Amino acid sequence: MSLEILLQTLLSGILIGLVYALVAVGLTLIFGVMDIVNFAHGEFLMLGMYASFWMFALFALDPIFTLPLTALMLFALGAAVYQSVIRRIIHASMLAQIFTTFGLMILLRGIAQFLWKPDFRSIDRSLVSGAVRLGALQFGLPQIAAAAGAVLATVVLGWFLNRTRLGAALEATAADREAAQLMGIPAQRMFALAWGIGAACAGIAGALLSTFYPVFPEVGGNFVLIAFVVVALGGFGSVSGAFLAGIVVGVVEVMGGFLIGPQLKLALVLLLYLLVVMVRPQGLLGRA
Amino acid sequence: MKRLLELTFGVLLAIEASAQSARAEEEVKIGAIYPLTGPAASTGLEIRNALELAAEIINSGAKGLNLPFAAQGGLPNLKGAKIRLVFGDHQGNPQVGATEAERLINDEKVVALIGCYPSNVTATASQVAERYKIPFVAPESSSATLTQRKFKWFFRTTPHDELFVRNFFEFLNALAKKKGIRPKRVALMNENTLWGSETAKLEEALAKQEGYNIVEKVLYPAKSTQLTSEVQRLKAAQPDLLMQSSYLGDAILSMKTYQELGLAPEAILANDAGFNDTEFLRTLSKTGEYVLSREVWALDLTSRNPLIKQVNDLYFKRFKANFTGNSARAFTGLYALAEAINRAASRQPEAIRKALAETNIPAERLIMPWVGIKFDDNGQNTLGSGIIVQVQNGKYVTVWPFELASAEVIWPMPAWTKR
Numbered sequence: 001m002s003l004e005i006l007l008q009t010l011l012s013g014i015l016i017g018l019v020y021a022l023v024a025v026g027l028t029l030i031f032g033v034m035d036i037v038n039f040a041h042g043e044f045l046m047l048g049m050y051a052s053f054w055m056f057a058l059f060a061l062d063p064i065f066t067l068p069l070t071a072l073m074l075f076a077l078g079a080a081v082y083q084s085v086i087r088r089i090i091h092a093s094m095l096a097q098i099f100t101t102f103g104l105m106i107l108l109r110g111i112a113q114f115l116w117k118p119d120f121r122s123i124d125r126s127l128v129s130g131a132v133r134l135g136a137l138q139f140g141l142p143q144i145a146a147a148a149g150a151v152l153a154t155v156v157l158g159w160f161l162n163r164t165r166l167g168a169a170l171e172a173t174a175a176d177r178e179a180a181q182l183m184g185i186p187a188q189r190m191f192a193l194a195w196g197i198g199a200a201c202a203g204i205a206g207a208l209l210s211t212f213y214p215v216f217p218e219v220g221g222n223f224v225l226i227a228f229v230v231v232a233l234g235g236f237g238s239v240s241g242a243f244l245a246g247i248v249v250g251v252v253e254v255m256g257g258f259l260i261g262p263q264l265k266l267a268l269v270l271l272l273y274l275l276v277v278m279v280r281p282q283g284l285l286g287r288a
Numbered sequence: 289m290k291r292l293l294e295l296t297f298g299v300l301l302a303i304e305a306s307a308q309s310a311r312a313e314e315e316v317k318i319g320a321i322y323p324l325t326g327p328a329a330s331t332g333l334e335i336r337n338a339l340e341l342a343a344e345i346i347n348s349g350a351k352g353l354n355l356p357f358a359a360q361g362g363l364p365n366l367k368g369a370k371i372r373l374v375f376g377d378h379q380g381n382p383q384v385g386a387t388e389a390e391r392l393i394n395d396e397k398v399v400a401l402i403g404c405y406p407s408n409v410t411a412t413a414s415q416v417a418e419r420y421k422i423p424f425v426a427p428e429s430s431s432a433t434l435t436q437r438k439f440k441w442f443f444r445t446t447p448h449d450e451l452f453v454r455n456f457f458e459f460l461n462a463l464a465k466k467k468g469i470r471p472k473r474v475a476l477m478n479e480n481t482l483w484g485s486e487t488a489k490l491e492e493a494l495a496k497q498e499g500y501n502i503v504e505k506v507l508y509p510a511k512s513t514q515l516t517s518e519v520q521r522l523k524a525a526q527p528d529l530l531m532q533s534s535y536l537g538d539a540i541l542s543m544k545t546y547q548e549l550g551l552a553p554e555a556i557l558a559n560d561a562g563f564n565d566t567e568f569l570r571t572l573s574k575t576g577e578y579v580l581s582r583e584v585w586a587l588d589l590t591s592r593n594p595l596i597k598q599v600n601d602l603y604f605k606r607f608k609a610n611f612t613g614n615s616a617r618a619f620t621g622l623y624a625l626a627e628a629i630n631r632a633a634s635r636q637p638e639a640i641r642k643a644l645a646e647t648n649i650p651a652e653r654l655i656m657p658w659v660g661i662k663f664d665d666n667g668q669n670t671l672g673s674g675i676i677v678q679v680q681n682g683k684y685v686t687v688w689p690f691e692l693a694s695a696e697v698i699w700p701m702p703a704w705t706k707r
Contacts, residue, residue, distance in 0.1 A: 122540065139548070140544070222511050226513060253514070262518040263480055263506075265517055
């Protein structure tokens with residue numbers, strides 16, 4: 001086994017891991033701000049993919065160009081879902097919250113299947129296609145673009161949370177809802193903002209994935225299981241933790257699959273998750 | 289005036305009633321259970337079209353076709369009786385399939401059943417038929433287990449999955465004999481649900497028996513988010529031939545990953561499913577070029593067999609679509625059943641079962657690339673076979689069996705960088 005293959009596998013793992021990270025960042029943000037697990041998160045990703053697909057199919061606009069629009073649309077959808085549905089269950093029991101977001105998942109899948117049929121669709125002529133050679137190493141351009149986009153989106157989000165007043169308000173609400181409200185931060189608006197940003201992250205990930213992954217109503221399920229592992233591994237509510245954990249999961253999946261056996265690649269990821277939960281229950285960067 | 293109208297109406301009713309009873313005597317009722325609604329409805333409706341075309345040719349004849357009953361119309365041994373199809377809709381649900389079978393047998397008094405396309409529905413519906421002692425013909429369901437049940441009333445015209453896997457090795461052996469091509473290193477890439485893993489086991493056993501060296505076996509989790517690790521393993525094994533069983537999403541993703549990572553065996557030999565889906569080439573276009581895949585039927589067979597072309601033309605005239613593997617097999621299944629009913633010269637299920645068991649239809653009277661139809665003790669047609677197609681210039685063309693091929697097989701396929 002040559003060093004090139006190992007390096008190639010490692011870098012491929014990091015590339016896909018960055019996309020996992022972006023999906024998980026949105027999920028962990030919603031959880032961090034309001035302690036609600038969004039089971040419909042994968043469906044936001046699916047809708048982001050469909051938004052990219054339709055703008056490509058109908059107007060021949062490349063997913064890379066329509067990405068800001070996709071992000072805006074998903075932001076609006078996320079905020080609207082909060083205003084119309086989630087707001088009503090914010091003080092309900094955890095079970096009611098789980099049922100609500102789970103029901104939302106089934107509803108969104110059902111709508112997608114009704115409107116667009118269960119067929120697989122894909123974007124065949126994106127601007128980013130083909131492969132890049134770096135010496136003996138080869139990478140798909142769509143994967144590189146997706147990873148770069150994911151890093152950019154996460155960095156922008158990190159800057160927003162840490163460097164802007166609005167971001168600080170969001171963080172404050174996450175840290176202590178009551179205290180933040182006493183300081184005059186409108187909690188409802190912060191929650192809607194969190195849902196908007198969370199959905200937009202999934203939407204951006206969907207748009208980036210749509211250049212190389214087929215689009216179909218159940219596609220969210222393929223990614224969201226991994227996203228949950230990433231969130232738990234990074235620490236519930238920790239954005240930087242999710243980012244780091246996404247990369248770790250990507251590398252474990254690809255490297256482990258290559259070295260130990262592809263049939264075990266998901267098992268390895270879940271094993272890692274179990275180990276972290278046992279040794280460090282708060283996750284890599286979570287608050288204890 | 290009003291009385292006159294009533295009288296006319298009454299007379300018309302009487303005529304209609306007597307005509308109906310006369311028709312009922314002449315008819316042979318066959319129950320057809322297919323997914324006419326639900327997720328598989330598009331295939332179900334396509335099959336219904338094919339069955340209706342077959343019934344029409346059997347009942348009214350069609351000039352110049354070398355098919356049984358095409359010359360005169362009607363079943364001659366039953367005084368020219370017509371067959372009538374009674375449809376049941378199983379919606380893709382095995383339970384519904386069983387109740388529909390029961391309804392058709394008890395209420396509609398059908399003499400035989402045909403169906404059901406998805407193997408799991410065929411399994412339950414044919415169980416009902418076995419219990420009521422009614423012959424059941426399965427034209428499309430390919431799960432090998434269906435004919436391992438030792439049913440007496442079950443007959444399958446299509447080859448099953450195991451026979452299709454055998455076809456791979458028949459193709460490879462023929463290739464070695466005719467062109468001196470013999471891959472030394474074979475790798476398997478199969479999804480890890482029941483279908484993929486069972487196929488992998490069979491492929492391993494057959495490869496060993498036929499003397500092919502399997503250098504890597506990858507069973508990947510279906511619906512993976514990435515296939516990089518799988519493809520790296522395949523690349524490290526340096527196979528000459530890659531045999532793959534994947535559904536659509538994984539088939540597309542794997543082809544893209546092969547291109548991305550530059551995995552280029554001499555040939556990729558796929559097992560139908562995702563590789564033959566219309567979306568496969570629409571998505572991949574040039575990336576899908578040169579892939580070999582197993583098929584049950586292909587449109588270009590029309591160029592080598594005038595009968596297939598004639599029947600396909602009739603179908604196209606009526607439904608504005610070409611035959612597919614499913615519709616062509618359904619057509620053939622109903623034909624085999626009608627041929628047996630005629631030979632039985634009876635509407636009695638036992639007589640029909642006996643006639644089915646003695647079926648022997650030669651290749652020239654079929655629209656399938658088969659040697660014929662002849663059932664073994666389990667009701668499996670032993671003369672069926674698949675074909676191998678290859679994507680050439682964006683189209684699937686038949687490359688094996690060589691006598692049916694419309695193009696030469698391209699082997700090895702060019703490296704990704706030279707396309």
